[in-house]
Amino acid sequence: MTTAPDAPTWRLVDAPHAPGVDHPDAWAYHGIADLERAVGLADLGHDDLAPRPVDLWVESAHQEHVRQVRVVAVETGAATGDEQGGEHGGDSAPRVVGHGALALPVVDNRHLAMARVAVLPSHRRRGIGAALAEHLRRAALLEGRSTLFAEVEFAAEPPAGAAGAVVPREGDGRVAADLPGMAFARRAGLGLEIVSRRSVLDLPLPPGVVEGFVAGAAAHAGDAYRVHTWQAPVPDAWVDQLAALEGRLSQDEPNGGLALEAEAWDGVRFRVEEGKFAERAKGALVTAVEHVPTGTLAGMSILGYAHDRPGLTEQESTVVLPEHRGHRLGMLVKAVNLREHARVRPATRRISTWNNETNGPMLAINVALGFRPAGGSAELQAPLAEVASMCGG
Ligand SMILES: CC(C)(COP(=O)(O)OP(=O)(O)OC[C@H]1O[C@@H](n2cnc3c(N)ncnc32)[C@H](O)[C@@H]1OP(=O)(O)O)[C@@H](O)C(=O)NCCC(=O)NCCS
Missing domain, CATH: 3.40.630.30 (Gcn5-related N-acetyltransferase (GNAT))
Known part of the structure; x- marks a missing residue:
């Protein structure tokens, strides 16, 4: 049997949990951590924000305050070849090329669904992000949530007056409209509420x-x-x-x-x-x-x-x-x-901190201490009922 040339070489799988992070069934946590490290290095120039496998495993093992939904896009069929596998799960471990995560607070903020979607730079613009986002949108609706949050990290703000910069509804800061995550989130209907500044203190x-x-x-x-x-x-x-x-x-x-x-x-x-x-x-x-x-x-x-x-x-x-x-x-x-x-x-060698651009007093203390701007994140939100399906269905 031959595969049609335009058939997807990936599929979505619910990320399995495992009794421990070193268990073979914990392959998804390792795949997501590898992916986030690659995304950070490519998009931001560092992997400071990338979770380690154990960070992901612990969040899934303790869901009493925030429940987690995790889905991964894994390579399938001919395209898997020798790109597959890793230490965890051996050669049979699926290769994670995208992931989606939904954090659902359960003791407060029960209206919220906080989404994260990330795709390997080598696998973008093939619809993987859209499929992951659609999975999360449906999961959030099934959970009865009414507000969707997402964050898009960036390495630097565009200069003042730059064409194509998006400004938040409140506070300072700007985000480049052509940042992949921004284009993607805005296509889904999310709006930029505020910008959060990342600052670093060199030690x-x-x-x-x-x-x-x-x-x-x-x-x-x-x-x-x-x-x-x-x-x-x-x-x-x-x-x-x-x-x-x-x-x-x-x-x-x-x-x-x-x-x-x-x-x-x-x-x-x-x-x-x-x-x-x-x-x-x-x-x-x-x-x-x-x-x-x-x-x-x-x-x-x-x-x-x-x-x-x-x-x-x-x-x-x-x-x-x-x-x-x-x-x-x-x-x-x-x-x-x-x-x-x-x-x-x-x-x-460095301490990293995040402050909303709307938080003048905290920013003033950090600036006085010597923290320097080091990128930030767009804080995006939309009523869930108004979030567009990215898959046309
Ligand atoms: C944002 C991201 C997840 C998109 O993944 P992807 O697999 O490339 O997304 P898709 O191929 O499904 O794109 C869906 C639509 O989003 C929009 N889009 C995605 N990337 C875009 C880009 N670089 N420029 C303009 N539009 C873009 C387009 O409308 C696209 O549809 P089209 O290809 O038919 O034009 C990926 O770029 C990424 O991992 N970025 C870093 C993490 C991030 O910022 N996550 C988003 C916040 S949760």
């Missing part, structure tokens, strides 16, 4: 810089505030307050018109996230500031890092309660955490 900082920020912020904050720093897991005495701060962050972060509601955080959820971090072979540094007269945690900042990626650390949450703002506590928790980070991770 090590010159001697005395962090200490200067700590001293300045501490002097401004005064004796009413006391700083605590822990390597996760945090002590039981503070876990509920740290969880409350995470909830507050989700409520207060300026998100423009994104249809986000506050996340429901408690100590149990905080411990689940800590446990997932540990399973992903990641560590976290948490610095919190206590308002001494009341014993209240007024703010906190978290740095997270994978032990097998010694060069890179990610800034996670930073928040200060509204009633404690204006005392330089945001700078204090970040600077103290940076000082501690230099002690425990001296080999790290």
Whole structure:
């Protein structure tokens, strides 16, 4: 039998879960991680954002707060040949050339479906992305979700006044309209709500810089505030307050018109996230500031890092309660955490952070600390009922 010349050489498969990330059935996690690394290197010039297989496996193994739908496009038939296979699943492991993921919050934001579609650069413009997107659109509809989110990362903003730049509904930033992900998402009917800026702080900082920020912020904050720093897991005495701060962050972060509601955080959820971090072979540094007269945690900042990626650390949450703002506590928790980070991770070469362009106060602190712009992401949204089928059916 011969294959028609225009027959697809790929098909969609639900990504199987497996008892462990090194199990042969975990091939999809390895395929997706390889694919995302290739996409990052080709589109962004780095693979800092690419998940490792264990990151994907852990998200699928713990779905109590966010459920995951994963579908992969794998090569079939004659085109598979010697391109197939890998360490995981041996030569029989399908070759992943595209993937689609849907994150479905289950304890809050139950209206949301957050989609990710990515296709190997060598396999684009063959309809794989459209087929993956259509699978996700239908899954989101079946789940009763009403709002679709997607993000498109970019390496650099087009210059001001550049033709073909898309501007968000709110806040600063621009995105090139001919970025493949932008063209694809806009064709599906998604609109650009805000731009999120990625910034990088190159390490090590010159001697005395962090200490200067700590001293300045501490002097401004005064004796009413006391700083605590822990390597996760945090002590039981503070876990509920740290969880409350995470909830507050989700409520207060300026998100423009994104249809986000506050996340429901408690100590149990905080411990689940800590446990997932540990399973992903990641560590976290948490610095919190206590308002001494009341014993209240007024703010906190978290740095997270994978032990097998010694060069890179990610800034996670930073928040200060509204009633404690204006005392330089945001700078204090970040600077103290940076000082501690230099002690425990001296080999790290950069810290990466994301801030919505609508979040002036947080951006100002990061710029003051020396973070430089390093690309960003388009934050896109549409009512699910208005998202176009990309497959004409
Ligand atoms: C966006 C992406 C998934 C598209 O995958 P793909 O397999 O090339 O997509 P398709 O071939 O199914 O394209 C469907 C339609 O999207 C639009 N499109 C896709 N890529 C485009 C590009 N580079 N320029 C203009 N339009 C494009 C076109 O309308 C296309 O239909 P057409 O080929 O008939 O003109 C892929 O480029 C990618 O992985 N980008 C990086 C990750 C990303 O940004 N993901 C999107 C956010 S979730």
